[in-house]
Amino acid sequence: MDSWRFVAAGIVIAILIAIGAVYLASPAPDGLESTALVVRGDKTLTGDTPPDAGVREDPAGRLTYESLLPDYSLGDAWGKPGEILALTTGILLVILLIYGISRLVARPAK
Amino acid sequence: MHIPDAFMPIPQGIFYWAIALVFIALSLRWVRQEMDETKVPLVAILAAGIFVIQAFNLPVALGTSGHLVGGALAAIVLGSPFAAIFILSLVLIVQGFIFGDGGLTTMGANILNMGVIGGFVGYYSYHGILSATRSVNLSAFAAGWLACVIPALAAAVELWLAGTFPLELGLIAMGIYHALIGIIEGGITLVALRLIASVRPDIVEISNGVGA
Numbered sequence: 408m409d410s411w412r413f414v415a416a417g418i419v420i421a422i423l424i425a426i427g428a429v430y431l432a433s434p435a436p437d438g439l440e441s442t443a444l445v446v447r448g449d450k451t452l453t454g455d456t457p458p459d460a461g462v463r464e465d466p467a468g469r470l471t472y473e474s475l476l477p478d479y480s481l482g483d484a485w486g487k488p489g490e491i492l493a494l495t496t497g498i499l500l501v502i503l504l505i506y507g508i509s510r511l512v513a514r515p516a517k
Numbered sequence: 518m519h520i521p522d523a524f525m526p527i528p529q530g531i532f533y534w535a536i537a538l539v540f541i542a543l544s545l546r547w548v549r550q551e552m553d554e555t556k557v558p559l560v561a562i563l564a565a566g567i568f569v570i571q572a573f574n575l576p577v578a579l580g581t582s583g584h585l586v587g588g589a590l591a592a593i594v595l596g597s598p599f600a601a602i603f604i605l606s607l608v609l610i611v612q613g614f615i616f617g618d619g620g621l622t623t624m625g626a627n628i629l630n631m632g633v634i635g636g637f638v639g640y641y642s643y644h645g646i647l648s649a650t651r652s653v654n655l656s657a658f659a660a661g662w663l664a665c666v667i668p669a670l671a672a673a674v675e676l677w678l679a680g681t682f683p684l685e686l687g688l689i690a691m692g693i694y695h696a697l698i699g700i701i702e703g704g705i706t707l708v709a710l711r712l713i714a715s716v717r718p719d720i721v722e723i724s725n726g727v728g729a
Binding site for chain 1: 518519526555559570579583607608612616622683690694697698716
């Protein structure tokens with residue numbers, strides 16, 4: 408498979424994964440968040456996560472930062488399509504960064 | 518496993534950033550020395566795939582979900598732990614700055630855990646298990662699992678030092694949850710390695726049980 412077909416196929420697969428992630432991803436906390444909930448006593452080690460449990464992310468003395476597209480979303484008004492667009496933006500940004508940095512520092516092909 | 522800013526004092530975050538920057542510099546040396554233009558498309562797609570699949574949380578039981586981290590996969594496919602550091606660093610930078618997934622002050626710790634520790638554990642465990650068993654499937658699965666669990670235990674220790682988790686409970690909970698999540702990591706590492714080797718055998722060669 409030549410490089411451009413490989414990249415095109417890769418982008419298509421990545422966008423399909425993005426669509427799957429937006430509609431099918433589990434809302435349950437990840438391993439780090441679950442551990443934080445267990446430590447705080449909001450969850451037992453082996454039990455389900457209560458629906459109202461959340462991890463506090465703004466204690467004093469820590470950096471607070473509002474990202475451009477928080478939670479992989481364009482905002483409530485855009486809904487699920489906005490989340491797909493946000494993830495697609497990330498996919499393309501990662502690819503552009505790899506190509507850009509590689510062009511700057513990699514050696515040319517023999 | 519993305520540590521948010523809230524979980525770590527800023528000075529400790531700076532300490533991990535300093536360590537991470539050394540490895541990022543070494544990974545750029547790998548890019549300059551090892552990555553010719555024929556490898557760039559694979560690296561780009563691998564990075565994009567790792568970025569997007571990290572957004573796809575799968576339920577694993579115990580009220581918890583998890584996703585691929587990708588350190589082992591990147592290191593095995595590209596034949597160097599420094600490839601994993603390069604890819605995971607870029608992915609974590611985009612996730613942190615653009616999407617607020619993982620902190621900025623804690624980004625060095627996240628790069629250290631998922632990129633550096635994940636990459637080295639994944640690469641060397643794959644080749645060690647492969648040389649002992651000659652099984653690509655077992656080696657890839659085990660390397661993925663270890664590259665999920667060991668960085669999680671490292672994060673537990675860092676968050677104990679940060680005063681966020683108690684040591685024992687942090688290690689137990691992070692260990693148990695990521696032992697489950699590691700099954701996803703091992704499975705996807707194995708399937709993706711086989712898939713990439715089938716479409717780019719010029720770069721990834723596993724047909725003789727030798728591995729990338």
